[in-house]
Amino acid sequence: MKIQGIFYAPALTLLLPLAVWAQEPPNCLSCHGDKELKKDLGGGKNQSLFVEQKDYLQSVHGNLSCTSCHTGITANHPQDQPGKVDCGICHSQETEAYKKSIHAQVFAADPGAAPDCLRCHGTHQIQKSNTDKFKKAALDQCGQCHADYRRTYFDTYHGKVVDLGNLKNMPLCWDCHSAHEILPASDPLSNVSKERVLATCLYCHPDANVKFAQYNVHSDKFSVKNDPISFWTYLVMVLIVCFAFGLWVPHTILWFVRDWLENRKKRKGPGSNPPTETGGGA
Ligand code: HEC
Numbered sequence: 001m002k003i004q005g006i007f008y009a010p011a012l013t014l015l016l017p018l019a020v021w022a023q024e025p026p027n028c029l030s031c032h033g034d035k036e037l038k039k040d041l042g043g044g045k046n047q048s049l050f051v052e053q054k055d056y057l058q059s060v061h062g063n064l065s066c067t068s069c070h071t072g073i074t075a076n077h078p079q080d081q082p083g084k085v086d087c088g089i090c091h092s093q094e095t096e097a098y099k100k101s102i103h104a105q106v107f108a109a110d111p112g113a114a115p116d117c118l119r120c121h122g123t124h125q126i127q128k129s130n131t132d133k134f135k136k137a138a139l140d141q142c143g144q145c146h147a148d149y150r151r152t153y154f155d156t157y158h159g160k161v162v163d164l165g166n167l168k169n170m171p172l173c174w175d176c177h178s179a180h181e182i183l184p185a186s187d188p189l190s191n192v193s194k195e196r197v198l199a200t201c202l203y204c205h206p207d208a209n210v211k212f213a214q215y216n217v218h219s220d221k222f223s224v225k226n227d228p229i230s231f232w233t234y235l236v237m238v239l240i241v242c243f244a245f246g247l248w249v250p251h252t253i254l255w256f257v258r259d260w261l262e263n264r265k266k267r268k269g270p271g272s273n274p275p276t277e278t279g280g281g282a
């Protein structure tokens, strides 16, 4: 018996991969590497099912197998459709934080209105979050839905420096609001609530006090309600500039016209011929 067992073992080991292969779904990219592979959504619409291998391999998940995310794939695929991917199986911390956010609440009611993981990170091309490329794309994402806050951010000190290309030291939206557990300022647990905003500033401004934290980082010079001082200063400056230019431009134009008319008169008038040596001076 023993001798027989030793004899069969290597043969079984050789057969094992074949057996596993028979249960595993076939190589995904043999079908999904085809640019033309589409799913018919009805009504003349379709969804591309193409996955670019190059992008996928360069993503943070490039060394994971497709089925580590698409866990629902069976040997019957594509007859059986996999369910939605759950990022939370590997990123529980971010997922738990996100679930508490205002974004998750709004998303549950209206998926188009607020972001989920995929809206901010993508699917098969997910990059490390500390790259400039990701940061710029994420800033754009926030800005698409919060246009006024984007504008006021880039209008004030932090945003202006970021605009000049310094993404390293300056706070981006999520350095103040957090990335996943975003809450309204009225919620005491929000990073920017009146209870916690000082701690948020202190992170980078070690000398900050309550007064410093009251500085309006989203100061809006177009809104008298948001920032009356900026609003009136801006308005008065614009009026002064308009007044100055309003006087200066017509004044300069009139001056040119007068100059031109006088020159023409001089050229045409009696004194316009150059004096001759004999008679002109007499
Ligand atoms: C034989 C070709 C083939 C292979 C191999 C294949 N798929 Fe598919 N897959 C399809 C087709 C066709 C559809 C669309 C089915 C439909 O129209 O409902 C599909 C649909 C899907 C969808 C669902 C798209 C959606 O939004 O409904 C996912 C996800 C998917 N495949 C992932 C995979 C993964 C992961 C693998 C490898 C483990 C794989 N597929 C292997 C052909 C294939």
Ligand code: HEC
Binding pocket: 028, 029, 032, 048, 049, 050, 051, 056, 061, 064, 065, 066, 067, 068, 069, 070, 083, 084, 085, 118, 123, 124
């Ligand atoms: C990091 C997780 C992850 C990995 C790894 C992954 N996918 Fe996906 N994939 C997703 C998500 C998220 C979606 C969006 C739909 C959903 O939530 O199920 C998706 C959607 C798809 C779709 C539907 C079409 C589309 O682009 O929306 C196909 C087909 C697909 N994946 C195939 C693959 C194949 C093939 C691989 C391996 C080369 C792979 N996926 C690896 C997360 C992943």
Ligand code: HEC
Binding pocket: 060, 061, 064, 068, 069, 085, 086, 087, 088, 089, 090, 091, 117, 118, 121, 122, 123, 126, 127, 128, 129, 130
């Ligand atoms: C099967 C486990 C698994 C799943 C599911 C998964 N990831 Fe990942 N994810 C990883 C691993 C492993 C890394 C690489 C960690 C590293 O390199 O430090 C990673 C890295 C990341 C990073 C970069 C982290 C950083 O340090 O900047 C992001 C962002 C990310 N994943 C988002 C997602 C999203 C969004 C989903 C859902 C669509 C998802 N992941 C699904 C395993 C997973």
Ligand code: HEC
Binding pocket: 087, 088, 091, 094, 095, 096, 098, 103, 115, 116, 117, 118, 120, 121, 129, 130, 138, 174, 179, 180
């Ligand atoms: C509103 C946009 C947004 C949503 C929604 C979002 N993320 Fe993020 N995520 C970010 C930003 C921005 C960063 C970079 C944070 C930083 O650098 O401090 C990040 C960072 C990460 C990281 C890197 C590690 C870390 O925490 O810094 C992982 C992993 C991640 N997100 C996964 C997820 C998962 C999983 C979901 C869904 C549950 C999700 N994210 C939803 C914007 C988002």
Ligand code: HEC
Binding pocket: 102, 103, 106, 112, 113, 114, 115, 119, 138, 141, 142, 143, 144, 145, 146, 173, 174, 177, 179, 182, 183, 184, 185
């Ligand atoms: C797809 C659109 C969308 C994207 C992308 C998005 N948000 Fe939101 N955000 C919302 C919606 C919707 C609300 C709910 C309150 C509202 O209607 O303004 C919200 C609420 C907020 C709030 C609380 C304010 C309030 O009025 O309740 C903050 C702060 C916030 N988001 C910051 C961010 C930041 C930072 C990013 C980028 C990392 C981001 N958002 C990306 C749609 C979005």
Ligand code: HEC
Binding pocket: 139, 142, 143, 146, 149, 150, 153, 158, 171, 172, 173, 174, 175, 176, 177, 183, 184, 185, 186, 192, 197, 216, 217, 218
């Ligand atoms: C330096 C920290 C800081 C940065 C950076 C920052 N914010 Fe804010 N944000 C705040 C503070 C503090 C408040 C609350 C006071 C206020 O409304 O001005 C706020 C308020 C908000 C609100 C309204 C919250 C509410 O509940 O009414 C939204 C939305 C918002 N910010 C989005 C953004 C977006 C988008 C970005 C990036 C373009 C950004 N913020 C960058 C500190 C910051």
Ligand code: HEC
Binding pocket: 157, 158, 169, 170, 171, 172, 175, 176, 197, 200, 201, 202, 203, 204, 205, 212, 213, 214, 215, 216, 217
């Ligand atoms: C991620 C880091 C970071 C966070 C968080 C942050 N700042 Fe800043 N801030 C900077 C840097 C860097 C400068 C450049 C000048 C400096 O070094 O003091 C700056 C400059 C400023 C300036 C103009 C110059 C000055 O020092 O007077 C003001 C005002 C300011 N921040 C207010 C705030 C307020 C209010 C908060 C909290 C709501 C805040 N900042 C949160 C990094 C940050």
